[in-house]
Amino acid sequence: MEIALMADKIEGRDERRDREGAVAATARLIIRAKAGDAAAFDQIVINHQRKVISLAWRLLGNREDARDAAQETFLRVYKSFGKFDPAQDFNGWLYRIAVNVCRDLARKRRGNHFSLEAEVESGAIAEPASTHNTESAAMLAQEQAILLRALATLPEKERAAIVLRDLEELETEEVARILGSSPTTVRSQISAARVKIKAFRERFLKREKR
Amino acid sequence: MRCTHAEKLIPLFAGGDLPAREAGALRRHLESCANCRRLAAEFDESRDWLRGFAAPQIDEAMLEGVRDSVFKSIGRIENRARWLQWIVPGLNLRFLATMAALLLIVFVATYAHRDRRPRIAPRKDDVVKTNPAGDQKDSGGGAQGKDKGFGVNSFSVPKQRAPRKHARVTIENPGVRPVRLPDLAIATAPIVPTATNLGPVFELSPVADLAMDDAIFNRDAIFNREMTRIEFQTADPNIRIIWLAPKDSNSSSTRPNTSAR
Numbered sequence: 394m395e396i397a398l399m400a401d402k403i404e405g406r407d408e409r410r411d412r413e414g415a416v417a418a419t420a421r422l423i424i425r426a427k428a429g430d431a432a433a434f435d436q437i438v439i440n441h442q443r444k445v446i447s448l449a450w451r452l453l454g455n456r457e458d459a460r461d462a463a464q465e466t467f468l469r470v471y472k473s474f475g476k477f478d479p480a481q482d483f484n485g486w487l488y489r490i491a492v493n494v495c496r497d498l499a500r501k502r503r504g505n506h507f508s509l510e511a512e513v514e515s516g517a518i519a520e521p522a523s524t525h526n527t528e529s530a531a532m533l534a535q536e537q538a539i540l541l542r543a544l545a546t547l548p549e550k551e552r553a554a555i556v557l558r559d560l561e562e563l564e565t566e567e568v569a570r571i572l573g574s575s576p577t578t579v580r581s582q583i584s585a586a587r588v589k590i591k592a593f594r595e596r597f598l599k600r601e602k603r
Numbered sequence: 604m605r606c607t608h609a610e611k612l613i614p615l616f617a618g619g620d621l622p623a624r625e626a627g628a629l630r631r632h633l634e635s636c637a638n639c640r641r642l643a644a645e646f647d648e649s650r651d652w653l654r655g656f657a658a659p660q661i662d663e664a665m666l667e668g669v670r671d672s673v674f675k676s677i678g679r680i681e682n683r684a685r686w687l688q689w690i691v692p693g694l695n696l697r698f699l700a701t702m703a704a705l706l707l708i709v710f711v712a713t714y715a716h717r718d719r720r721p722r723i724a725p726r727k728d729d730v731v732k733t734n735p736a737g738d739q740k741d742s743g744g745g746a747q748g749k750d751k752g753f754g755v756n757s758f759s760v761p762k763q764r765a766p767r768k769h770a771r772v773t774i775e776n777p778g779v780r781p782v783r784l785p786d787l788a789i790a791t792a793p794i795v796p797t798a799t800n801l802g803p804v805f806e807l808s809p810v811a812d813l814a815m816d817d818a819i820f821n822r823d824a825i826f827n828r829e830m831t832r833i834e835f836q837t838a839d840p841n842i843r844i845i846w847l848a849p850k851d852s853n854s855s856s857t858r859p860n861t862s863a864r
Contacts, residue, residue, distance in 0.1 A: 431674075434677075435670070435674070438669075438670055438673060439666075439670070442666055442669055442670065443661055443666070446659075446661050446665070446666075446669065447659060447661065450659045451659075456659075456665075459659075460665060460668065460669055463669045464669055464672045464673050464676070467669070467673040468673060468676050468677070471673075471677055471680075472680075536655065537659075540652070540653060540655070543653070555653075558618065558620075559618060559650060559653055559654060560653070560654065565620055580615055580620055583614075583615065583618065583620060584611075584614040584615050584620075585614075587614040587615075587617060587618065587646060587649065587650065588614055590649055590653055591614075591645060591646060591649035594649050594652055
């Protein structure tokens with residue numbers, strides 16, 4: 394028992410050390426990129442682009458917009474590196490830029506409604522992993538499409554709050570900082586979003602039963 | 604805790620977003636209330652369902668595409684910046700903003716200076732002259748040394764730009780008729796405005812309505828004496844102050860009575 398507890402403690406320490414090491418490495422990269430080192434900036438893009446595309450995809454609901462949003466996000470990062478203090482939390486700053494870019498893009502393309510069928514047909518939501526489990530992959534794709542549609546029913550701010558809190562798993566205070574609101578506002582947005590998603594899911598399950 | 608209150612807190616409780624004290628109170632309520640417990644379980648399921656939304660599959664080609672386009676855009680920005688630097692060394696946004704601010708200040712200052720010039724004197728061609736000989740004499744330096752009665756230092760009056768609208772109104776207004784007065788001994792009185800923004804009309808211009816003159820002055824008395832006619836143009840182009848005074852410098856009436864009554 395004691396050995397197991399000690400192992401947990403050591404594991405926790407290792408995790409924290411890894412996280413601190415990653416933060417320090419990012420800070421070093423940022424300092425180099427600010428000095429004009431293109432390789433350092435490239436490394437920053439490589440390290441964070443998956444996360445940015447994924448967030449944009451969840452917020453915008455389609456692959457093309459997510460790609461455009463990611464490009465614009467890194468471009469804005471490059472342009473405003475001068476204002477960024479390396480002592481700040483880079484991830485929070487990056488998320489804030491990405492959310493703002495997605496918001497701008499969504500406003501620009503308002504009216505271009507999210508086409509679920511097009512997403513599924515293009516295989517953007519989930520691609521079949523292999524020929525053997527095509528059926529399960531198709532089911533997964535359908536599930537993803539429904540989740541995406543559930544998110545698409547939410548107002549912009551509620552969607553951003555729920556994606557950052559429940560899908561990106563950020564703390565409420567961090568979400569509030571990213572969205573530029575108070576934690577109380579974010580809590581109320583998250584609560585409203587959870588109620589709506591639950592209602593959407595119930596409607597969907599009822600239709601499935603029929 | 605009541606169920607209505609608990610129902611409001613359950614969505615936040617499902618994600619662990621409630622403060623410890625409220626979470627504890629709700630937990631105690633859930634132990635005793637089956638309905639609320641069921642609702643909390645539904646929210647848990649719904650949240651798990653949403654969290655099942657795995658990160659979308661992003662292939663390497665897409666990642667490469669994003670990186671390429673980012674670096675292409677950066678290259679374009681840097682090339683543009685280099686080109687601008689070549690035109691104006693040290694050019695940046697701050698420099699541009701400073702230049703724009705300076706230009707604005709210069710423009711505002713010029714405009715303000717232009718507005719400060721007096722504008723009330725009518726244009727030369729808007730004034731009807733009755734004494735061509737006098738005009739000739741007066742042209743240029745005004746009536747230098749003529750007005751002994753006023754004893755005002757005479758000097759050439761700078762030409763002033765009159766507001767066109769007002770000048771036109773004066774000429775076109777049917778109420779103001781230019782009337783030729785009988786030959787009077789007319790002298791000009793170059794008067795320099797001292798502490799007023801309304802400059803007087805410096806040229807002699809017997810543009811007046813005789814009827815109005817008759818009502819104000821005894822014409823016979825005026826015609827039998829050498830009179831000096833002085834006109835002041837007010838800011839209103841329709842209002843002109845006319846003052847006829849005997850040319851005799853000894854007469855007290857040549858001087859305005861400024862004493863308080």
